Amino acid sequence: MVSTLQSPITRDRYDVIIAGARCAGASTAMLLARRGLRVLVVDPASRGSDTLSTHALMRGGVLQLHRWGLLDAIRSAETPALRKTTFHYGDESIEVEIKALDGVDALYAPRRTLLDSVLVDAALAAGAEVVHGHRVVDLIGAPGDRIRGAKIAGADRRVIDVAADLVIGADGVHSRVARILEADHEYTTSHTAASIYGYRKGLGLAGYHWFYIVGASVGSIPTNDGDTCVFILLPPTRFENDRHQGLEALYHKLLSEVSPALASEVASSEGSGKLRAFAGATGFLRRSAGPGWALVGDAGYFKDPITAHGITDALRDAELLARAVVEGGDDALAGYQATRDDLVKGLLDVTDRISSFEWDLDEVKEHHFTLSREMKAEVDLLRTLDQEFVAPPAVVPPTTR
Numbered sequence: 001m002v003s004t005l006q007s008p009i010t011r012d013r014y015d016v017i018i019a020g021a022r023c024a025g026a027s028t029a030m031l032l033a034r035r036g037l038r039v040l041v042v043d044p045a046s047r048g049s050d051t052l053s054t055h056a057l058m059r060g061g062v063l064q065l066h067r068w069g070l071l072d073a074i075r076s077a078e079t080p081a082l083r084k085t086t087f088h089y090g091d092e093s094i095e096v097e098i099k100a101l102d103g104v105d106a107l108y109a110p111r112r113t114l115l116d117s118v119l120v121d122a123a124l125a126a127g128a129e130v131v132h133g134h135r136v137v138d139l140i141g142a143p144g145d146r147i148r149g150a151k152i153a154g155a156d157r158r159v160i161d162v163a164a165d166l167v168i169g170a171d172g173v174h175s176r177v178a179r180i181l182e183a184d185h186e187y188t189t190s191h192t193a194a195s196i197y198g199y200r201k202g203l204g205l206a207g208y209h210w211f212y213i214v215g216a217s218v219g220s221i222p223t224n225d226g227d228t229c230v231f232i233l234l235p236p237t238r239f240e241n242d243r244h245q246g247l248e249a250l251y252h253k254l255l256s257e258v259s260p261a262l263a264s265e266v267a268s269s270e271g272s273g274k275l276r277a278f279a280g281a282t283g284f285l286r287r288s289a290g291p292g293w294a295l296v297g298d299a300g301y302f303k304d305p306i307t308a309h310g311i312t313d314a315l316r317d318a319e320l321l322a323r324a325v326v327e328g329g330d331d332a333l334a335g336y337q338a339t340r341d342d343l344v345k346g347l348l349d350v351t352d353r354i355s356s357f358e359w360d361l362d363e364v365k366e367h368h369f370t371l372s373r374e375m376k377a378e379v380d381l382l383r384t385l386d387q388e389f390v391a392p393p394a395v396v397p398p399t400t401r
């Protein structure tokens, strides 16, 4: 073990240590630092790096960025404003205009290189210490006992003990913090979808487009730098059976099967970077709070990306958790989990039904109406949260490493 003197971590005690500096971790850090807490965030990934995600934000996510004063940073990076979303069920198309409400008049799909950087910058500006290239390797305190800090290692694998009143795992779907804590799954889903996505330049489709046929789905999501993310979603069994064809072949075959119109747009556009694949992962709701610890984002609650809602979830739960931390005490943390669970059970359930691919076009349309009601309930809750809590403090010097 080494002391903090030999490490970029400046203190040996913080109010809160957070593992993970992306949408869940950086947001939670920013909100806590804005309330004056001493916060350390560590992440092995490098600052501004990309991650597996098609990065579409729903209204709740955009509303959070607006409420936190960060939407202008996303807009000023020329992230396209998406003013409608179109669902295509076979030959039928349903267009939904994005209504102006609470300062949100468009949806956005910022690349994660942008969104996660904006959140990290905001955490730094609020006074949080964000240290990349470092990870939580263990916790101080055994599962079941109060957690009193974390053991943190840098790239050189030297481990330091850092004390904290609270350790938050925002370290993603394979959360090490959750595993160390033996935080059990309270609920798991039955279905998953596999996906392949890539980027095209010069695609002429405005807004989000989601296309469905029985057994598969494809879509397009305009993002930064003139790129549009084009994805396919399919049952994991078909993905496993057909992947020997190669990702490119499977991707273009499914695009043509589900939407010849989108396939032809793609064929006449320029590719931008490599295709990326996700084989699917089971959704879960995990016990997410205990003495001296909490989980937020995918670490505590993961659902299939088919409903493109994980980032919006993370931004919502970051604030619910930050409020509970500032309120203080184990009961407040338990309340965070209870509020989250109430809000997300419906989302998790309808996502599971959509990712089953066991629907006809009328049924999947019905699932989307249910999804829309669940998202409205989420936005209604966010609208009740007071603005004062999330306001930036007077100027605090940033600490960057």
Ligand SMILES: Cc1cc2nc3c(=O)[nH]c(=O)nc-3n(C[C@H](O)[C@H](O)[C@H](O)COP(=O)(O)OP(=O)(O)OC[C@H]3O[C@@H](n4cnc5c(N)ncnc54)[C@H](O)[C@@H]3O)c2cc1C
Pocket (backbone or CB within 6 Å): 018, 019, 020, 021, 022, 023, 024, 025, 042, 043, 044, 045, 051, 052, 053, 054, 055, 056, 057, 058, 134, 135, 136, 137, 170, 171, 172, 173, 175, 176, 177, 195, 277, 278, 296, 297, 298, 299, 305, 307, 308, 309, 310, 311, 312, 313, 314
């Ligand atoms: C293929 C795919 C497409 C998706 N598309 C969408 C979409 O369109 N819209 C949407 O809203 N959501 C989408 N999602 C989901 C979304 O990406 C996640 O819900 C979101 O990234 C969760 O954020 P997070 O901060 O909880 O975790 P992550 O983004 O996974 O970040 C976790 C961070 O923790 C760090 N970490 C890991 N271990 C440690 C450790 N021991 N110590 C410290 N740090 C650690 C990692 O390096 C990482 O940076 C998609 C997901 C996938 C897989």
